[in-house]
Amino acid sequence: MRLRTVLATTTAALAAATCLTAAGPANAQQNHACSPSVSIDRFSDALDKTTYDGTFVGNLSALAVDRDGSLAALSDRSSLFGLDARTLQPRRVVPLADENGTALDSEGLAIDHDGTRLITSETEPSIRRYSTAGRILDRLPVPPSLQVAPAGRAVANGTFEGLTLLPGGRTLLASMEYALTGDSPTIVRFQTWERTKGGRFTLGAQYAYPVDAGLGVPEVQATPDGRLLVLERGFTSGVGNTVRLYLADPRRATDTSGIENLTGQAGVRPVRKTLLADIADCPSLGATAKQPQPNPLLDNIEGMVVTGRAGDRLKVLLVSDDNQNAVQTTRFSYLRVRI
Template identity: 50%
Template sequence: MNWKSVTAISTAVAAATETLPATGPVHAQPQPEGGSQEVWGIGQFSPAIKINSFSDKLDKATFNGNFAGNFSALTPAAHGTLEALSDRSSLFTITGRHHDDLRPTNVVQLKDENGHPLDSEAFVIDREGTRVITSETEPSICRFSRDSSTVLASLPVPAELKVTPAGRATANLIFEGLALQPGGHTLVASTEGALAGDDSTTVRFQTWHHDIDEQEFKLCRQYAYHVDSDAHRLNGP
């Protein structure tokens, strides 16, 4: 099965954001007069997105006592399988020859290096086949073994992106998305909400990078992105 269309679109991040010269507050800039902006209504997709198929085969499905649903992240894995991350920090392996034949065949309950449960929302599989997984608790981004059972490394997180009082982030509104740029050398994490002191319509994109001869990701550029609605608002329309 070809799951390439499942992967997230992330290459436009740099073009749509502004580089942060410092780690201080960020405020929205007024839009120039006479500028045009294409707007889509609620429930509409960008014309750049195409849905090839749909399946509810996993509706109400369980595996080894774990509910196989409420997925917040999905990515192609080895041998034509999918890996799906639930909002209960359970990482499922999904197999099937086509979209109407999907079934969970394995599940791992994610824990940190101290055995504590994670609050995971996003993950990617890197070039080495290890799993890079976020947690909103601290927050943290950890690199796990191929079977997701062992934490191999923890990526550095800037002070301002840590949850208050250690930083300026709000609990449960931090690392919501994660993507690898083409080539697999740059990792991008997106925040769900604005940081304390930022304009309420501003979210952050933090990047990490590693060269070909390096195994671990190093802290790199951070970007600010001005969303269309209030980034502090918990319940949208």
């Protein structure tokens, strides 16, 4: 989601230098600690303000690991890039569109076991299944209440930002970015779908996630044990971004799909969450910011993917959405997260 109106765009082709700080095994993790649970290995600005095959490489809102080990990076301007997992260099780009050929506000991405792409657009909102070539295969149902007003109770640019398949691939989960009208402003809904024997997805349970005041949820990713990594993010003009990483557990949460208004009522168990790190507490590693930030490492972080394991930690990759704005940066940050 674009956090503020972009008044000017830039298509400069110069790439910012990749940060040369790389973590050695144990000492680097300790020296690069963001918290007891999270450390940062390095960051890369290599794709900032670049183009590939005539397409601007930026506006990145989601990441996924493809079946061949490469990275898929989703632009909210209706493009899906394939990146080399080691160098981040683009290898392909696929344009996306809805059934009428209209560009998407594409925000969430998950890659299914057969390679099909599940992609959200927060305009309606919607979730569609695409082939690797960008052809629409299917469209998932969305509860009426989660649709943007006046059709539903969702706010514009505040719907399906995060998308993830839970372990085993039978359950798909999407996170709303902001609260529905009528719900508490500090509760956002997580919607699930269950895979049928025929391979289609039908509506499943819905959960209440307690978000920090003033923040929204731009991304959610499943962990190998069925819990969730959740990003919470906000922006304050003149101050910069707030980005926090939480571990969340929906497994004992109340199914809220039949509750019209969530206002903190008794009897509703929300998703339990535990703060893993405030990204502002990470070492900056020499990063520079083009606008005020509490930590120059910070930007409009919007995408996240678990890329593997390193001992007892998950390797987690973050990316920021530069909104094609001269004062923002497309930045990849490499974390190690102990859950």
